[in-house]
Structures are given as structure tokens and as C-alpha cells.
Amino acid sequence: xxxxxxxxxxxxxxxxxxxxxxxxxxxxxxxxxxxxxxxxxxxxxxxxxxxxxxxxxxxxxxxxxxxxxxxxxxxxxxxxxxxxxxxxxxxxxxxxxxxxxxxxxxxxxxxxxxxxxxxxxxxxxxxxxxxxxxxxxxxxxxxxxxxxxxxxxxxxxxxxxxxxxxxxxxxxxxxxxxxxxxxxxxxxxxxxxxxxxxxxxxxxxxxxxxxxxxxxxxxxxxxxxxxxxxxxxxxxxxxxxxxxxxxxxxxxxxxxxxxxxxxxxxxxxxxxxxxxxxxxxxxxxxxxxxxxxxxxxxxxxxxxxxxxxxxxxxxxxxxxxxxxxxxxxxxxxxxxxxxxxxxxxxxxxxxxxxxxxxxxxxx
Ligand SMILES: [Zn+2]
Numbered sequence: 001x002x003x004x005x006x007x008x009x010x011x012x013x014x015x016x017x018x019x020x021x022x023x024x025x026x027x028x029x030x031x032x033x034x035x036x037x038x039x040x041x042x043x044x045x046x047x048x049x050x051x052x053x054x055x056x057x058x059x060x061x062x063x064x065x066x067x068x069x070x071x072x073x074x075x076x077x078x079x080x081x082x083x084x085x086x087x088x089x090x091x092x093x094x095x096x097x098x099x100x101x102x103x104x105x106x107x108x109x110x111x112x113x114x115x116x117x118x119x120x121x122x123x124x125x126x127x128x129x130x131x132x133x134x135x136x137x138x139x140x141x142x143x144x145x146x147x148x149x150x151x152x153x154x155x156x157x158x159x160x161x162x163x164x165x166x167x168x169x170x171x172x173x174x175x176x177x178x179x180x181x182x183x184x185x186x187x188x189x190x191x192x193x194x195x196x197x198x199x200x201x202x203x204x205x206x207x208x209x210x211x212x213x214x215x216x217x218x219x220x221x222x223x224x225x226x227x228x229x230x231x232x233x234x235x236x237x238x239x240x241x242x243x244x245x246x247x248x249x250x251x252x253x254x255x256x257x258x259x260x261x262x263x264x265x266x267x268x269x270x271x272x273x274x275x276x277x278x279x280x281x282x283x284x285x286x287x288x289x290x291x292x293x294x295x296x297x298x299x300x301x302x303x304x305x306x307x308x309x310x311x312x313x314x315x316x317x318x319x320x321x322x323x324x325x326x327x328x329x330x331x332x333x334x335x336x337x338x339x340x341x342x343x344x345x346x347x348x349x350x351x352x353x354x355x356x357x358x359x360x361x362x363x
Contacts, residue, residue: 001109001182003029003036003049009112009183014044018116018194021326022319024259025114025175028103033057034088035104040095053096059086060104063150064157072147072350079150101153107165108179112186115175115259117326118197121333123172124256124341131337132170135196140168145343147350148174148258168193173343174257203332205238207325215305219274222282223300227310232317235306238328243301246270251331252324254342261343261351263316263323264309265298273303295352299324 006029013019013027023043029036029052036052038044063082068075083100097103103111122128122135129142141159146152156169156177167189169177176193180186216233223231242249255266269289274281290296298320300308309321334340343351 001029001031003031003052005183006036006052006110007047007049009110009186010038010044010047013112013114013190014047018118019114019190020044020116021322022259022263025112026097026099026103027113028052028097028100028111030057030104030109035060035100037096037100037103040097053094053100054088054091055083055086055096055100055104056088057104060101063101068150072151073353076149076354098149099152101150102156102177105153105157105160106169106177106179107160108167109181110183110186111177111179112190113175113177114190115257116194117329118194118201118333119170119176120174120257120326120330121201122197122337123170123174123176124330125334125337125339126341127338128170128172128334128341131200135200136168136193139166140170141166143169143171145172145174145347147347149354173341173347197333200336201333202336205328205332207236207238210235210237210240213305215274215278215302218278219282219302219305220308222279223286223308223310225279226283226286227296229310229312230314230317232309232314232321233306234309234321234325238325238332239301239307242328243270243303243306245303246272249301251340252327255348255351256327256330256340256342258351260323260327261348263298263319264327265295265320266348266352267293267295267297268299268301268324269297270301271303273305 006027010027025044026038035055035057037055038047039051039053042051063079068078083096099113122132132140132142141163143155143159146155167179178186178189180189212235220231220233242252249270253268255261269285271285298310300310307321307324309317311317311320331340
């Protein structure tokens with residue numbers, strides 16, 4: 001297993017939208033006391049050898065001997081500082097993945113961490129833990145929903161010492177880590193995970209586009225004026241049944257994973273079909289929502305009209321719609337495992353306030 005092979009496997013999984021969207025996921029290799037971990041700044045599909053950060057594994061391991069502040073933000077800041085200090089000389093300009101500590105813990109040469117919609121259909125479902133046990137019969141570890149960073153790495157460390165080494169780690173409301181000593185084994189494990197889950201899926205949404213309704217233009221202009229941002233419209237066969245009314249929108253009305261929060265926001269706004277002046281109707285709904293949540297929405301669903309993705313740039317608006325589409329997939333797949341399960345509100349708040357995730361969206 002070489003760095004060249006790590007680049008190859010990163011690019012291959014990164015380019016496959018069944019496995020990765022919006023540049024999510026990360027990979028690593030351990031060799032001669034060095035951890036090569038994906039750096040922030042480039043998506044997996046475009047990784048090169050220099051895109052990996054070289055880190056001293058002895059120094060990373062020493063993090064576990066230290067005591068950190070009890071306050072979550074203070075602790076994450078202190079751990080981040082120690083993690084950055086573990087970069088080898090010459091690597092100081094690079095930013096290692098927020099999941100570096102977890103990669104280093106896993107006793108495998110190569111680790112590929114992804115957030116596939118299919119896998120999250122399982123990890124974001126009410127009976128996910130029980131179904132994972134039935135489907136993977138103990139070849140895996142299930143980590144209950146937890147804040148990312150140090151807290152997550154610590155939970156995995158404890159789970160490994162209680163259960164022994166497992167090649168598959170499902171993270172509730174997040175994704176999956178797969179570890180092995182060769183690319184062939186990683187491929188075989190991912191193939192098995194995807195085939196197994198796919199074999200149990202009962203609903204597969206169809207995203208074929210539908211005609212753009214006449215009301216779209218006026219609402220789009222009103223949203224652009226009130227947000228001061230770029231607004232993109234989408235309507236397809238997968239979205240239409242969700243925007244019938246407030247109750248049909250419920251399965252996608254919050255966030256499933258940190259990725260959904262970072263790109264689509266944790267609070268999509270549902271607006272009843274406008275009556276009277278569109279501008280006033282939209283402005284009132286926007287204002288009430290912003291007061292209630294303390295944030296502006298990235299996704300606005302208008303009853304029987306369609307979905308609007310909102311962002312500072314066209315790319316951000318389109319990513320909001322892309323991650324919303326991913327959430328629709330997750331909600332549909334989760335039907336096979338007892339129905340969808342959102343992140344808890346305290347974990348949503350943690351991501352909304354987390355510096356490291358902020359870095360990802362501003363990269
Ligand atoms: Zn992740």
C-alpha cells in the first residue's frame with residue numbers, strides 16, 4: 001500500500017456520486033510512523049499526493065494522555081491546536097481533516113471514510129442499530145449519534161477496546177469508516193456494505209424534472225430580494241410529493257447529518273402557497289423563521305411550487321439543493337429501517353457553532 005494507491009482510491013471513490021457528494025469524506029494511510037490524512041481544501045475526487053497532510057503518529061497518540069477542558073468548544077479548540085502541532089515540518093500550511101484522530105486510531109493501513117446516501121439511509125433511521133446488527137452480524141461497530149471531533153474519536157476508541165477491531169464502523173447520523181490493509185479489501189468491504197443495504201431498500205426516489213410552475217419567477221425574485229443571495233429553483237418527481245403541505249414535508253424538515261447542516265442548513269423553511277401579494281407573504285414567512293431559528297434558511301420549500309436553494313454564490317445555492325436532494329434519498333431509504341431519524345437539536349446546535357465545520361464551508 002503506497003501513497004500513490006491512496007491517491008488513486010481517493011479519486012475513484014471521490015468521483016462516484018453514489019459514495020461522495022460536495023467533496024465530503026476523507027481517506028488516510030499509515031506508514032512508518034506517519035499518518036497521511038486528507039487535508040481540507042480539495043475534494044476527494046481531486047486529491048494529489050501533496051493534498052495529504054503528513055502527521056507524526058506518536059504525537060497524535062500523545063493527545064490521549066492529555067486532559068482537556070470540559071466545555072465542548074474549549075476542548076475542540078485545544079485538541080485542534082494539538083492536532084495541528086502534530087503536523088510534520090513543512091506541512092504547517094495544510095489543514096488536516098477534522099476526523100484525523102479517528103483515522104489514526106483505527107488499526108488498519110488504509111481508511112476510507114464516506115457519507116453515502118445509501119449508508120445514511122441506515123445510519124439515519126429509527127431502527128438503524130438493530131438492522132445493522134441483523135445485516136452485518138457483528139462485523140461492524142455502531143456508534144450512536146455523537147458530536148464530531150475529539151468526542152467521536154473517544155467513543156470509537158472505547159468501542160474498539162470493548163468489541164475488538166472491526167473493519168466497519170457505522171456512525172449514526174453521519175456515515176461510515178472502513179479500514180483494511182489493502183485497496184482490494186476496502187473495495188470488497190464497500191461493495192458488501194452497499195449491496196447489502198441496497199438489497200433491503202423499499203423506496204427509491206425518482207428525481208426526473210417536472211415543468212417549472214408559473215409562480216416560480218415571482219417567488220424567486222422575492223427570495224433573492226429578501227436574502228440578498230443567489231436563488232436557484234428545482235422541482236422534480238422526488239420533491240413534488242413532499243411539498244403538498246406541512247405534514248408531507250415533515251420527513252425532510254430538519255437535518256440528518258453534519259453535511260446537511262453545513263450545506264443545506266438545519267432549518268428548511270416551508271411556506272404555504274402564497275395568497276395575495278407574493279412579496280409580503282414571503283417576507284413575513286422569512287422574518288418569522290429567522291426570528292425562530294436565529295438563522296436565514298438555505299432551503300425554502302413553497303407549497304405545490306417547488307424548492308429554492310439559497311446561497312451567497314451560485315455554487316452555494318446549488319450545493320444547498322444537492323444536499324437537500326441527498327436528504328430526500330436518506331429519508332426514503334430509511335423507510336426500510338423503521339423510518340427517518342434526524343439529529344438531536346443539541347448536536348445540530350454544536351455543528352452550527354463549530355469552527356472546524358465552518359472551515360469546511362468556507363474552504
Ligand atoms: Zn465524516
